[in-house]
Amino acid sequence: MALLEIRDLDVRFSTRDGEVHAVKGVSLDIHEGTCLGVVGESGSGKSQLFLAAMGLLAANGKVSGSVRYRGKELLGLPAQELNQFRGSKVTMIFQDPLTSLTPHMTVGAQIVEALTSHRKMPREEARARAREMLDYVRIPEAARRMKQYPHELSGGMRQRVMIAMATIAGPDLVIADEPTTALDVTVQAQILEILRALKIEKRTALALISHDMGVIAGNADQVMVMRHGEVVERGTVESVFHAPEQDYTKMLLASMPRLSDPVHLATRPGEMLLEVKDVRVTFPVKGDGFFAKTRALRAVDGVSFTLRAGETLGVVGESGCGKSTLARAVMQLIPPSAGHPKGEVLWLGRDLTRARQNDIRAARKDFQIVFQDPLASLDPRMPIGVSIAEPLKTLEPGRARTEVRDRVRKMMAHVGLDPQWINRYPHELSGGQNQRVGIARAMIVRPKMVICDEAVSALDVSIQAQIVALIKSLQAETGLALIFISHDLAVVRQLSHRVMVLYLGRVVETADAAALYADPRHPYTRALLSAVPTPDPDVERGKTRTLLTGDLPSPLDSRAQLTFLKSRRIDDPDAMQYRPKLIEVAQGHFVAEHD
Amino acid sequence: MSWAGHSGRKAETLERAFVGRSLWADARARLFRNRAAVASMIVLAIITLMAIFAPLFSHYAYDAVDYDLVTCAPSWWPGDAACFAGGTHWFGTDAVGRDLFVRVLYGARVSLAVGVVATLVSLVIGVLYGATAGYLGGRVDALMMRAVDILYSLPFIFFVIILMVMFDRNFILLFVAIGAVVWLTMARIVRGQTLSAKQKEYIEAARAAGVSPFGIIVRHIIPNVVGPVVVYVTLTVPDVILTESFLSFLGLGIQEPLTSWGVLISDGANTMESAPWLLVFPALFMAVTLFCFNFIGDGLRDALDPKDY
Numbered sequence: 001m002a003l004l005e006i007r008d009l010d011v012r013f014s015t016r017d018g019e020v021h022a023v024k025g026v027s028l029d030i031h032e033g034t035c036l037g038v039v040g041e042s043g044s045g046k047s048q049l050f051l052a053a054m055g056l057l058a059a060n061g062k063v064s065g066s067v068r069y070r071g072k073e074l075l076g077l078p079a080q081e082l083n084q085f086r087g088s089k090v091t092m093i094f095q096d097p098l099t100s101l102t103p104h105m106t107v108g109a110q111i112v113e114a115l116t117s118h119r120k121m122p123r124e125e126a127r128a129r130a131r132e133m134l135d136y137v138r139i140p141e142a143a144r145r146m147k148q149y150p151h152e153l154s155g156g157m158r159q160r161v162m163i164a165m166a167t168i169a170g171p172d173l174v175i176a177d178e179p180t181t182a183l184d185v186t187v188q189a190q191i192l193e194i195l196r197a198l199k200i201e202k203r204t205a206l207a208l209i210s211h212d213m214g215v216i217a218g219n220a221d222q223v224m225v226m227r228h229g230e231v232v233e234r235g236t237v238e239s240v241f242h243a244p245e246q247d248y249t250k251m252l253l254a255s256m257p258r259l260s261d262p263v264h265l266a267t268r269p270g271e272m273l274l275e276v277k278d279v280r281v282t283f284p285v286k287g288d289g290f291f292a293k294t295r296a297l298r299a300v301d302g303v304s305f306t307l308r309a310g311e312t313l314g315v316v317g318e319s320g321c322g323k324s325t326l327a328r329a330v331m332q333l334i335p336p337s338a339g340h341p342k343g344e345v346l347w348l349g350r351d352l353t354r355a356r357q358n359d360i361r362a363a364r365k366d367f368q369i370v371f372q373d374p375l376a377s378l379d380p381r382m383p384i385g386v387s388i389a390e391p392l393k394t395l396e397p398g399r400a401r402t403e404v405r406d407r408v409r410k411m412m413a414h415v416g417l418d419p420q421w422i423n424r425y426p427h428e429l430s431g432g433q434n435q436r437v438g439i440a441r442a443m444i445v446r447p448k449m450v451i452c453d454e455a456v457s458a459l460d461v462s463i464q465a466q467i468v469a470l471i472k473s474l475q476a477e478t479g480l481a482l483i484f485i486s487h488d489l490a491v492v493r494q495l496s497h498r499v500m501v502l503y504l505g506r507v508v509e510t511a512d513a514a515a516l517y518a519d520p521r522h523p524y525t526r527a528l529l530s531a532v533p534t535p536d537p538d539v540e541r542g543k544t545r546t547l548l549t550g551d552l553p554s555p556l557d558s559r560a561q562l563t564f565l566k567s568r569r570i571d572d573p574d575a576m577q578y579r580p581k582l583i584e585v586a587q588g589h590f591v592a593e594h595d
Numbered sequence: 596m597s598w599a600g601h602s603g604r605k606a607e608t609l610e611r612a613f614v615g616r617s618l619w620a621d622a623r624a625r626l627f628r629n630r631a632a633v634a635s636m637i638v639l640a641i642i643t644l645m646a647i648f649a650p651l652f653s654h655y656a657y658d659a660v661d662y663d664l665v666t667c668a669p670s671w672w673p674g675d676a677a678c679f680a681g682g683t684h685w686f687g688t689d690a691v692g693r694d695l696f697v698r699v700l701y702g703a704r705v706s707l708a709v710g711v712v713a714t715l716v717s718l719v720i721g722v723l724y725g726a727t728a729g730y731l732g733g734r735v736d737a738l739m740m741r742a743v744d745i746l747y748s749l750p751f752i753f754f755v756i757i758l759m760v761m762f763d764r765n766f767i768l769l770f771v772a773i774g775a776v777v778w779l780t781m782a783r784i785v786r787g788q789t790l791s792a793k794q795k796e797y798i799e800a801a802r803a804a805g806v807s808p809f810g811i812i813v814r815h816i817i818p819n820v821v822g823p824v825v826v827y828v829t830l831t832v833p834d835v836i837l838t839e840s841f842l843s844f845l846g847l848g849i850q851e852p853l854t855s856w857g858v859l860i861s862d863g864a865n866t867m868e869s870a871p872w873l874l875v876f877p878a879l880f881m882a883v884t885l886f887c888f889n890f891i892g893d894g895l896r897d898a899l900d901p902k903d904y
Contacts, residue, residue, distance in 0.1 A: 333802055364805040377796040381618050381818045381901060387797075390814075391804035423621075425901040441804070 001071060002029035003172055003205050004053070004090070009065035011045070011052045011229075022048040024229040025065070030173060035199055035206040037220025037237065039213060039252065041460040042431070045229035046209050050175045054092065055082050069173075088118040091166035095178035097158035101150040107134075107161050108146030114165040133164040137194050155319065156187035163194055167204065174198065175207040180215060184318040184487045189531035192219060211460055213256050214533025217241055218540030225249050237537045255465040256535045257490035259517060265497060266476035267310035273448055273481050274307040274330070274367075279343035281322070281329050281505075285556060297556055299325040301505035302343075302579070305498075309448065312475070312482040314496030314513065316489055316528065322505035323485045327451045330483070331369055332360045365395040368442035372454035374434035378426040384437045385422030388412065391445045407444060415440045415470060432463035436470070443474060449481040456491060468494055489532050493517055498588075501525050504561050507582060511589035521591040523564050564594040618818055618899070625898040632894025635887035642884060646703035653694060655684075657701040658852035661692035666870050687872040689862070698854055699877050705855035706881070709769060709839045710832045716774040718828055721781025726812045726820065728782070729789025740786065743779050751776055755847050769848055773835050784827055788820035795819075821899045829892030833885045856881045 011023035023045040030036045040046040051057055053067045055074065067074045069085060086092075094100045102110060111130040115121060121129075127146070134142035137160040150158055159179060166174055176195060180188035196219060198204045210216055216223055216237070223240040225233040225248065233246045244250045281300040300322040307313050315323045328334050329341045332352050345352045347367070352360055368391065371377035378387050388408045392399065399407075409419035415436040426434050435455065442450050452471065456464045468491060475482060486492050492499060493513060500510040501524065509522040520526045534540055558577045562569040568578040580593040626632055645652060669687040686695035728739035755772045762768055792798065793816065801811050840857015842848035849855050856877050863874030 328799075331803055333799060361805045361807070364803065369800070369803045371796050371800060373796055377800045379797040379801070379815050379819070381899065382815075383618070383621070383901075386618075390801065390806065394805045394807075394810065427902050438800075441800070 003032045003070065004028075004030040004207075005066070005068040006049075006053055007066040007068075009049060009052060009063065009067065011048050011057065012062045013058070014060050014062070022061075022229050023052065026226075026229075026231055028224060028231075028234075030205050030207055032172065032205055033199065033203040034221045035208055035219055037216035037223045038207065038209045038226060039211065039216050039223065040226035041211055041252075041462060043228075044226040046226045047177050048229075049226075050092070050177065050207060050209065054086055054090065054175070055079070056086075056092075084118075087114065088169040089171055090173045090175065091169070091171045093159070093162050093166050093174060093176045093179045095181050097155065097162045097182075098150060100162060101158060103150055106147055106149055107153065111146075111161065111165050111168060115168050118169050129168060130164070133168045134161070136167075137161075137164045138190065139164075156183050156191065159183060159187075159191055160194070163191070163198075167198060167202070170202070171204060173205045173207065175209070177209045178211065179208075181211070185489070185531040185533075186318055186527055188215070188533070195219065212533060213241075213253060213461070213535035214540070217535050217537045218533055218543075225252070241535065241537050252461065253535055255462045257461075257465070257468075257488070257494055258534060259490050259493060259529070259532060261490075261494070263493060263513070265312070265495075266472055267312075267479060269311035269497060270309035270479065272306060273309050273348060275344070275346040275349075276306070276330060277304050277344040277346070278302050279304070279326065279329050279341065279345065281325050281334060281341045295556055298505050300329060301561070303500075303502070303505070303507055304343075305500055305507075305510070307449065307481050307483065309481050310475070310479045311498070312484055312496045314492035314499040315483060315485040315502060316487065316492055316499060317502035318487060318528075320504070321502040323502050324453055325505075326502070327369065327453050327483065327485055331364075331367060331451060333369075362395075364391075365445050366447050367449040367451070368445065368447040369451045369453060370435070370438045370442045370455040373458055374431050374438050375426055377438055378434060380426055383423045383425055384417075384429070384434075385412075387426075388437060388441045388444055391441060395445050408440075411440045411444045412437075415443070415474075416466075430463075431459055432467065435459060435463075435467055439467070439470065439474070443478075446478065447480070449483070451483040451485065453485045454487070455484075457486060457488065464491070471495065489517075489528060501528065503564075506561055506580070506592065507590070508564070508580075508592040508594075509590065510582075511586075515586065515589050519586075519589075521585055521589070522594055524594075564592070567595055568593075618901070621901065622895075622898040626894050629894040629897065631890040632898075635890040635894075638883060639887040639891070642703060642880065642887075643707060646700050646707060649697060649700035649704070652700065653697040655694035655697050657693065657697050657854070659693060661688070664688045664692040666690055666866070666873075667692075668870070669872055686876045687870070689873055690866070690870075693852075695859075695873065695876055698859065699856070699880055702854045702856045702859050702877060703880065703884075705849055705853065706836045706839065706857060707884070709773065709855070710836045712770050713773040713777055713835045714828055714831045716770070717778035717781050717831065718824070720774075721778035722785050722817060722820075722824060723812075724778070725782035725785025725787075726789045726816050729786040730793050730808065730812050730816055732790075732793075736786070740783075743782055746775070747779050752845070752847075755842060759847055766849075769839060769842065772842070773838055777831055777835060781824070781827060781831075784823055785820055788823055789816050792816050792819045818899065822896050825892050825896045825899070829889050832888045833881075836881065 007027045008025045009023055009027070010025050013020040013022055026049055028036065038046045052061065052063045053074065055077070057063060063075060065075065069090060074082065074085065108127065108130055111133060112126045115126050115129060131142050131146060134145060139145050139157060139160050145153065145157070153161065179195070180191050183191060192215065195206060199206050208216065208219055220237050223235060223237050224231055225240065225246070227248055233240060233244065233249045240249065241253070244253060279300055280298065280302055282296040282298050284294045285297045286294050303326055305313060315326065317323050325334070330345055332345070334341050341353060343353065347363060352363065355363070378384065385408050388411060389404050392404055392407060409422060412419045412422065417433060417436050417440065421429070426437070429437070456467050459467060471482070472495060474480060482495065484492060484495050496513045498510065499513045499516045501508050501522065503524050509516065509520065509525045516525065517529070520529055530543065559569055559571065562577055562580070565578070565580050570577055582590040582592055585591050664684070665688065667684060667688040669685060684694050684696065686699060689695055689698065724739065728736045758768050758772050798811060798815055801815050806814065836857055839848055839855055840861055843855060843858045844861055849858060859877035860874060860881065863877060867874050
């Protein structure tokens with residue numbers, strides 16, 4: 001008998017716009033100690049399927065069918081009985097660990113609560129168990145973390161806390177709904193390691209829901225591909241990945257960016273546009289206590305690079321490595337009250353860091369930015385046409401309204417949006433369409449350089465492929481220079497002439513893209529490359545991962561930057577540390593000193 | 596979100612696709628589709644017009660005392676025949692025989708003026724001040740908000756008395772005194788909302804697009820903090836009207852024979868048992884007005900939020 005049997009599960013939502021049929025009669029089995037991977041793009045109903053099975057559906061949802069846990073029917077059980085299973089026997093991990101943790105409770109208290117709400121247990125014992133569990137999910141300094149609040153932890157840490165909470169009561173089945181989507185590749189690899197360990201060591205069954213074929217390939221035993229609420233294809237992981245039968249599965253596999261894909265770059269670097277010299281950005285961080293001194297968080301610590309017309313510089317690194325801060329420092333977007341940017345940013349030979357605000361504003365015509373979250377970067381109260389027109393109106397004032405409107409409509413058509421949508425609001429569009437709006441807004445003033453700050457990270461793989469293609473074609477057409485920031489090394493490879501790897505605000509390796517991917521020299525670059533999931537179960541399983549282990553360093557700790565040069569490290573968190581130098585190992589290939 | 600729901604709007608979208616609309620144009624269109632809000636606007640307009648043209652509605656003067664008709668019930672009320680001799684008083688008369696109908700209308704002048712003007716003043720000052728403090732942040736924010744705190748800490752009555760002593764008793768002072776107090780809360784609310792709104796990526800996008808700080812505050816921050824502001828405004832109007840009656844009660848506001856709804860209601864409450872109409876009619880007018888403001892406020896908030904559409 002299967003651990004969890006779902007038969008003909010049907011989910012419908014009644015909304016103001018009529019009924020939405022989210023899940024259409026899906027059946028599945030999960031056996032003890034196995035992992036079922038559920039793949040699908042957003043809107044495929046993969047999350048609703050499991051929310052419905054757990055009785056966690058929104059109030060306007062209706063379920064029918066059957067959900068059996070060890071033969072016991074769960075659908076229609078009163079909440080009280082259901083709670084005996086939920087949270088102890090069957091638990092869930094969600095995508096966004098910040099919203100699924102209570103912000104005003106310490107992490108420790110929340111884990112203890114997860115434990116004691118199902119079993120009576122002395123407080124001290126519960127606390128000890130919680131600490132053990134945090135150790136198990138490899139949270140450094142577990143005792144101290146117990147007293148911290150969710151917002152004080154990094155995304156990866158929070159997800160570990162979620163896993164600790166989900167597994168502390170010893171469940172038979174953990175439903176992980178996009179558990180690593182919000183995380184960096186190296187952190188993703190660590191989280192997946194933990195989930196794998198759970199499956200092997202504790203014989204916990206796993207339902208792994210993901211849009212990422214690579215994540216599924218390395219972890220699932222059985223795979224189910226969903227689209228529009230229906231199962232498109234199912235089978236063992238080998239059969240689905242090696243011999244997909246359905247076109248949709250083939251399309252999904254084909255749009256996954258792979259490191260091994262051939263690269264065609266459309267442009268050749270031209271004249272020098274941007275020279276960044278030794279840029280540093282520090283943010284003052286207040287310590288604990290009333291009289292604590294403020295310490296300097298070095299978000300970007302001495303980064304230099306150049307960018308030529310038509311060139312793409314890929315900037316790679318984990319969250320917190322300063323890649324977004326670097327982008328904002330180049331764009332002169334860091335408010336002087338928040339950070340203290342130092343160094344030089346030469347745009348066409350002119351130093352922007354010493355320019356007056358008005359001059360910078362005028363110079364913005366030449367460099368624009370596309371943000372990560374397409375919905376968040378558009379004013380929810382502005383029709384998209386107005387959003388797209390905004391840079392044009394402010395940077396090239398004095399244009400007639402009809403001219404502005406024509407430019408907006410042309411630009412919309414150019415990026416693949418229907419010009420008739422000019423009056424739509426962002427929430428009426430999909431994520432991919434909104435990102436096209438973001439690109440249109442950046443491109444409308446015909447800039448010489450665009451910074452794409454994780455511009456495709458929030459999108460479905462098939463949409464991601466389209467947006468990357470769009471950016472490429474725009475670059476080919478206009479000879480645009482790009483700084484393409486991403487944590488996804490495979491995507492960066494598709495676009496970049498040069499790649500720069502950042503670690504805690506410093507460059508650890510920079511080289512021509514081909515050289516860097518073929519011959520990574522720095523251990524961090526190697527770890528990043530090995531953490532990229534490949535949509536191929538054999539490769540994924542056979543891969544020996546260079547996992548980064550040990551403490552995840554805090555950027556406030558001056559020792560952290562020397563993680564890869566321990567021999568030169570002074571063991572004092574406040575000491576002035578040695579600064580690793582970049583050494584040219586081959587022509588144009590620079591690597592930071594490391595052990 | 597489903598595309599099915601938008602099909603009904605297709606025709607309209609096609610027709611207007613070539614005209615760029617703004618939030619405000621959209622909001623206006625949505626507001627006028629909200630029946631409760633439109634009905635409220637009509638009722639409010641009627642009350643306002645009646646207040647402005649009050650003398651046309653009745654041949655009684657608001658201060659005409661008639662000792663023959665003291666505390667008469669409304670003339671359509673069965674019974675009390677003695678009162679009918681003096682003519683028709685639709686709402687009855689008060690303790691010195693003045694026509695209540697015309698006094699309610701004159702009271703509307705004061706109450707509506709105080710309520711709307713003081714609220715508008717507080718809206719403009721409070722929103723601009725709060726949004727500026729919140730957006731600029733840092734030391735400017737600290738200074739601006741400490742100033743608000745200092746004004747907050749002044750006892751209100753003390754403040755009004757000082758104003759009265761310095762400038763003589765004056766109708767305009769009433770606006771100044773009330774407005775000076777109400778905008779403080781508004782500024783605080785707006786500042787708080789601004790602090791969270793300015794963290795949003797679209798603000799950064801606007802800065803990248805070269806929009807000036809003032810442009811960002813006006814075009815991006817204020818439209819996005821409007822929800823709580825509108826709710827607060829609809830709560831402020833009744834609050835201000837009641838504050839006015841409180842000041843008048845202390846002898847610091849409107850003086851006899853002029854009157855306001857607040858004054859009429861507090862007088863009427865004293866004679867509630869013997870002459871209920873003295874309470875019921877002004878209270879009815881005030882309640883209807885406040886309902887109208889609330890519906891309009893709700894309508895405005897929904898209209899300004901495209902997601903609610």
